[in-house]
Amino acid sequence: MKHILIPVDFDRQSIMAVEQSYNLARxxxxxxxxxxxxxxxxxxxxxxTSDINKGIVTRIEEKLQELASKTALESGVKxxxxxxxxRIYSKVLDVAKEIKADYIFIGTHxxxxxxxxxxxxxxxxxxxxxxxxxxxxxxNGKHHYNGCRNILLPLDLSKExxxxxxLAIEIAKLFGSGIKVVSALWSKKDNDIVxxxxxxxNQVTHFIADAGIECTSEIIESHDGDxxxxxxxxxYAHQQGDIDLLVIMTQQEIGFVEYxxxxxxxxxxxxxxIPVLSIVPKELGFTSIFS
Numbered sequence: 001m002k003h004i005l006i007p008v009d010f011d012r013q014s015i016m017a018v019e020q021s022y023n024l025a026r027x028x029x030x031x032x033x034x035x036x037x038x039x040x041x042x043x044x045x046x047x048x049t050s051d052i053n054k055g056i057v058t059r060i061e062e063k064l065q066e067l068a069s070k071t072a073l074e075s076g077v078k079x080x081x082x083x084x085x086x087r088i089y090s091k092v093l094d095v096a097k098e099i100k101a102d103y104i105f106i107g108t109h110x111x112x113x114x115x116x117x118x119x120x121x122x123x124x125x126x127x128x129x130x131x132x133x134x135x136x137x138x139x140n141g142k143h144h145y146n147g148c149r150n151i152l153l154p155l156d157l158s159k160e161x162x163x164x165x166x167l168a169i170e171i172a173k174l175f176g177s178g179i180k181v182v183s184a185l186w187s188k189k190d191n192d193i194v195x196x197x198x199x200x201x202n203q204v205t206h207f208i209a210d211a212g213i214e215c216t217s218e219i220i221e222s223h224d225g226d227x228x229x230x231x232x233x234x235x236y237a238h239q240q241g242d243i244d245l246l247v248i249m250t251q252q253e254i255g256f257v258e259y260x261x262x263x264x265x266x267x268x269x270x271x272x273x274i275p276v277l278s279i280v281p282k283e284l285g286f287t288s289i290f291s
Contacts, residue, residue: 013107
């Protein structure tokens with residue numbers, strides 16, 4: 001049995017994360033676990049009596065059961081609930097480990113975080129994405145396509161970044177999606193870098209095509225004034241008009257040249273209104289024809 005874990009706080013983004021999990025849950029025949037973490041903290045937490053705290057917990061349990069019933073009805077899969085007390089990110093990681101979660105769906109902001117901070121990814125979401133042992137799909141936009149037409153796979157020259165390929169193929173097979181591979185650089189005038197990128201893109205596209213997935217690849221140039229390559233890649237995704245998932249690594253992806261040094265994961269998560277699937281790089285790297 002596959003398992004999908006979804007931390008919820010009943011705000012708009014966490015409910016959207018629940019709804020976005022339906023298709024994957026059906027395709028995987030997975031069980032969904034809705035997790036609410038009651039975080040008793042802050043300078044006023046000691047002023048609440050045990051009766052008040054019990055009342056709060058009771059209301060949370062009722063809302064959680066209502067959401068579970070709605071989720072089971074709409075998704076057609078089995079739904080469980082968990083109510084835990086403690087630090088949000090640590091409890092999410094603990095429960096994910098306990099139930100052996102295959103995926104975590106999470107909103108990038110919580111209802112406890114300042115609405116004015118929506119330009120930044122929430123602290124709890126960031127810690128979960130950075131530390132989870134399973135892939136995490138983060139939801140940041142307001143509207144999403146019901147399904148997955150194409151997956152965008154940004155690649156640079158690092159070995160770690162190629163770990164994304166196998167998971168992208170797995171998701172594409174489930175949804176019947178295509179994969180669009182893209183590499184961005186500051187200038188196409190560096191013939192040596194362009195040649196290396198073209199060689200890697202050809203290897204990756206052939207590997208994906210051999211798996212029976214429709215695949216295209218392209219090298220794009222950044223705009224003057226951009227501090228990183230992320231805005232260029234996101235603009236490309238929107239211009240395509242049919243990208244429904246981005247796949248990225250959560251930790252630093254180290255390339256052969258200065259163009260590719262540094263982690264852009266936080267920027268992707270912060271700026272993308274397309275769902276982002278994040279993967280923590282494996283220590284031993286990617287074992288395939290690319291190694």
